[in-house]
Amino acid sequence: FxxxxxxxxxxxxxxxxxxxxxxxxxxxxxxxxxxxxxxxxxxxxGIIIIITPLNILGEKNETEGNLFGIPAVNLTAKTATDDMFKAIEEFKYRIIAVSLERILKDACF
Structure with missing residues (x-):
């Protein structure tokens, strides 16, 4: 780093x-x-799931993870698609940032 x-x-x-x-x-x-x-x-x-209170912190984790060469994604209303969940299931991301609100609203969790 x-x-x-x-x-x-x-x-x-x-x-x-x-x-x-x-x-x-x-x-x-x-x-x-x-x-x-x-x-x-x-x-x-290894895979890490970061539960963050703010989308901006999720964006920061995604940006920094990718900058350091660790595939990262921030799950938001826009990015939490079926294709994204499939990519996560296929272990294409090692850092997954998501808000508690998204977890509570999304049946995939």
């Missing part, structure tokens, strides 16, 4: 790799997303 992670990000990522449940609390802009992207580097077949 060309970014040096902080100790708390490394500890969080290590805990995930050990399959521990974790909760991370940190300020806005502290790169919390690094804590769940780092484990993806050690698990080439």
């Amino acid at each position: 060309h970014i040096t992670p902080c100790n708390w990000q490394i500890h969080s990522a290590c805990a995930q790799l050990e399959r521990k449940d974790i909760i991370t609390v940190s300020p806005t802009g502290s790169r919390k997303t690094m804590t769940f992207w780092i484990p993806m580097l050690f698990n080439a077949a």
